[in-house]
Amino acid sequence: MSAAVTPVTIALTGGAGMMATLLRPYLAGAGYAVRLVDLAAASDPGPNESVHVGSVTDPDFMADALNGATAVIHLGGLHREKTWAELVSTNITGTQVTLEAARQNGVERVLLASSTHAVGFHPTEAAARDSVLSPRPDTYYGVSKAAVEALGSLYADKYGMKVVSARIGTGGERPGNLRTLGSWLSPADSFRLVEATLSKLGAPGHHVVWAVSANTRGWANLDAGKRIGFEPQDDAEAFAAGVDTTARDEWADLLGGAWASDSHRVGVDNYPHLAVK
Numbered sequence: 513m514s515a516a517v518t519p520v521t522i523a524l525t526g527g528a529g530m531m532a533t534l535l536r537p538y539l540a541g542a543g544y545a546v547r548l549v550d551l552a553a554a555s556d557p558g559p560n561e562s563v564h565v566g567s568v569t570d571p572d573f574m575a576d577a578l579n580g581a582t583a584v585i586h587l588g589g590l591h592r593e594k595t596w597a598e599l600v601s602t603n604i605t606g607t608q609v610t611l612e613a614a615r616q617n618g619v620e621r622v623l624l625a626s627s628t629h630a631v632g633f634h635p636t637e638a639a640a641r642d643s644v645l646s647p648r649p650d651t652y653y654g655v656s657k658a659a660v661e662a663l664g665s666l667y668a669d670k671y672g673m674k675v676v677s678a679r680i681g682t683g684g685e686r687p688g689n690l691r692t693l694g695s696w697l698s699p700a701d702s703f704r705l706v707e708a709t710l711s712k713l714g715a716p717g718h719h720v721v722w723a724v725s726a727n728t729r730g731w732a733n734l735d736a737g738k739r740i741g742f743e744p745q746d747d748a749e750a751f752a753a754g755v756d757t758t759a760r761d762e763w764a765d766l767l768g769g770a771w772a773s774d775s776h777r778v779g780v781d782n783y784p785h786l787a788v789k
């Protein structure tokens with residue numbers, strides 16, 4: 513009789529959130545044990561999932577949540593513009609606490625959720641030329657994501673960790689408008705990025721990559737991702753029939769889209785109608 517194989521354990525912060533919820537079936541299907549770390553209790557945990565309720569800003573809670581884990585996928589945080597104080601606390605301090613808990617627990621592989629908005633004031637065409645654009649945030653949120661990347665760089669260089677900062681375009685089950693036909697990251701491709709982080713990254717270091725699918729209308733240069741073994745397979749074009757492709761995207765010239773416009777105010781929740789997280 514062969515001994516039971518202990519599954520690889522992943523801590524998934526933001527485990528109750530939208531992107532994590534779409535990722536979970538892929539992680540479960542691949543046999544990972546997943547800790548769902550979030551302020552909210554993630555629903556319907558499967559046999560290899562456990563629910564850990566607390567804040568990524570709490571060092572004791574995070575030290576416990578990452579104890580014995582092999583990797584952390586850090587999606588927990590605020591996903592849109594908020595006040596400076598909220599973004600500093602949740603996105604910047606929360607990432608520092610997560611990385612520090614990883615370091616203390618010997619968790620050397622970390623995937624950090626960055627965003628297009630860290631580079632939102634670059635012209636869209638620049639993303640095709642240069643696969644790793646320098647930070648050019650369009651909001652305080654974008655600044656917080658640039659700081660997330662800087663923290664990842666520090667922990668990789670200082671402590672020999674393997675850190676990927678993923679500039680996520682637009683997550684979701686499917687693209688919903690003309691803009692997202694270019695920026696969509698499919699759930700299956702988000703899993704491919706996790707797999708690259710877990711098993712293909714070799715040497716220690718910090719890698720900034722686009723987390724965008726292989727979209728026909730994509731603007732992202734995917735070379736940096738390919739260098740770490742991330743090969744997206746999906747194409748938003750498969751959903752184009754359900755999208756109004758004639759509507760002009762008036763903000764298409766800048767990577768941040770409408771978030772880089774004057775009407776999208778800094779330090780203010782521009783989407784108050786969405787549920788507060």
Ligand SMILES: NC(=O)c1ccc[n+]([C@@H]2O[C@H](COP(=O)([O-])OP(=O)(O)OC[C@H]3O[C@@H](n4cnc5c(N)ncnc54)[C@H](O)[C@@H]3O)[C@@H](O)[C@H]2O)c1
Nearest residue numbers: 526528529530531550551567568588589591625680682683
């Ligand atoms: N969805 C996108 O298109 C997109 C694009 C770019 C980047 N991102 C980033 O990806 C990540 C996930 O995005 P999402 O769309 O799933 O967002 P989401 O809001 O659905 O999920 C984020 C989760 O983080 C949790 N959270 C918030 N503060 C927390 C704290 N202090 N401690 C623990 N958990 C906390 C929330 O409860 C929520 O469940 C975010 O970091 C976001 O900035 C998302």
